[in-house]
Amino acid sequence: MRIGAVDKYFGATQVLQNCTLDVGDGEIVTLLGPSGCGKTTLLRCIAGFWDADAGRIEIDGQDMTPVPVNRRPVGVVFQSYALFPHLTVARNVGYALRMRGTPASEIEARVTEALRTVSLEGFESRYPAQLSGGQQQRVAIARVLVMQPRVLLLDEPFNALDAKLRSTMQVELRQLIKQLGITSIFVTHDQEEALTMSDRIAVMRGGRIEQAATPDEIFDRPVSSYVADFVGTSNFWDAQAEAGQVTLPDGQSVETGLSGKVRVMSRPHNLRLAPEEQGPWRGVVLFQRHIGPLIEYHVEMPDGATIKVAAIRQDRVRPVRDRAAVSIGIIDSAQVSVFAD
Numbered sequence: 001m002r003i004g005a006v007d008k009y010f011g012a013t014q015v016l017q018n019c020t021l022d023v024g025d026g027e028i029v030t031l032l033g034p035s036g037c038g039k040t041t042l043l044r045c046i047a048g049f050w051d052a053d054a055g056r057i058e059i060d061g062q063d064m065t066p067v068p069v070n071r072r073p074v075g076v077v078f079q080s081y082a083l084f085p086h087l088t089v090a091r092n093v094g095y096a097l098r099m100r101g102t103p104a105s106e107i108e109a110r111v112t113e114a115l116r117t118v119s120l121e122g123f124e125s126r127y128p129a130q131l132s133g134g135q136q137q138r139v140a141i142a143r144v145l146v147m148q149p150r151v152l153l154l155d156e157p158f159n160a161l162d163a164k165l166r167s168t169m170q171v172e173l174r175q176l177i178k179q180l181g182i183t184s185i186f187v188t189h190d191q192e193e194a195l196t197m198s199d200r201i202a203v204m205r206g207g208r209i210e211q212a213a214t215p216d217e218i219f220d221r222p223v224s225s226y227v228a229d230f231v232g233t234s235n236f237w238d239a240q241a242e243a244g245q246v247t248l249p250d251g252q253s254v255e256t257g258l259s260g261k262v263r264v265m266s267r268p269h270n271l272r273l274a275p276e277e278q279g280p281w282r283g284v285v286l287f288q289r290h291i292g293p294l295i296e297y298h299v300e301m302p303d304g305a306t307i308k309v310a311a312i313r314q315d316r317v318r319p320v321r322d323r324a325a326v327s328i329g330i331i332d333s334a335q336v337s338v339f340a341d
């Protein structure tokens with residue numbers, strides 16, 4: 001699928017600006033960005049609920065512009081599942097096929113197959129109110145899969161689920177989509193969900209796609225401080241670039257194509273603590289946050305900023321006391337990002 005230079009206005013307000021994104025067959029691409037950045041609007045343009053004001057959307061090489069919403073080979077799973085409460089699971093899943101006049105025997109076979117796909121065989125005659133949140137979500141997915149779409153669009157499908165079920169469903173749904181090989185666009189504003197679900201992530205900002213890349217690239221080589229800040233934990237500080245070099249606070253230097261005032265970013269896992277006298281970049285440990293196998297140290301710097309340093313529990317040579325005076329070292333200066341803004 002190809003999204004080419006799509007613009008969308010609501011009145012005089014431009015909500016999508018030159019959005020371009022190629023999605024490979026069977027690929028899962030996530031649109032990630034804050035509320036109001038245009039994620040749902042882009043999905044609605046792909047599905048055909050909205051007409052784009054410029055640009056085009058192609059599926060299997062075919063321009064979708066003249067194709068009405070009910071003829072597009074696209075299935076949409078919304079945030080609210082919108083199951084019909086008065087219809088059984090089987091009738092919910094078969095609803096769109098019945099509307100199309102598909103023969104009853106074919107509907108039954110396809111509904112059975114779709115429910116098997118989402119591991120809900122045996123639930124045919126239950127009503128939505130008799131299902132858990134996760135089961136209702138799976139019915140909503142089956143209802144879309146039964147139409148055999150070429151492209152699956154999912155708009156924050158897990159929002160109604162609690163955290164634990166949500167993370168289980170992320171893994172399940174990714175495996176299911178990969179097994180079926182359906183080209184998919186997934187929308188979320190949750191960066192961890194994006195990292196779990198996606199082959200590639202498109203980070204959106206104010207109606208534009210700021211970076212589209214694999215989760216690793218987005219995390220390790222963000223193109224801007226906006227992307228670095230949105231995905232993963234980051235430490236930022238200001239610096240001055242001179243003669244193509246930026247001096248880092250621990251005394252190392254790193255090359256950059258930029259000059260003048262820059263912003264430097266390091267992930268917490270690229271930093272390590274050392275005794276105070278071992279380096280010039282000094283601060284005081286404010287507290288230690290235990291996140292599973294990781295320990296995140298919050299170090300207060302003399303200027304009041306907090307720098308986060310992460311260590312794997314086993315790597316901790318000796319316990320660090322709270323309020324301990326420490327110095328921070330950068331493990332690999334090549335992993336530091338330098339931004340103009």
Ligand SMILES: Nc1ncnc2c1ncn2[C@@H]1O[C@H](COP(=O)(O)OP(=O)(O)OP(=O)(O)O)[C@@H](O)[C@H]1O
Pocket residue numbers: 010015033034035036037038039040041042189
């Ligand atoms: N029908 C509409 N008429 C006018 N403005 C709209 C309409 N739908 C959306 N917008 C505006 O377009 C912008 C993008 O909205 P959109 O729903 O695409 O955001 P989103 O990224 O999906 O946000 P969220 O994460 O909150 O769902 C917002 O500023 C919104 O107010």
Ligand SMILES: [Mg+2]
Pocket residue numbers: 039040041
């Ligand atoms: Mg939305």
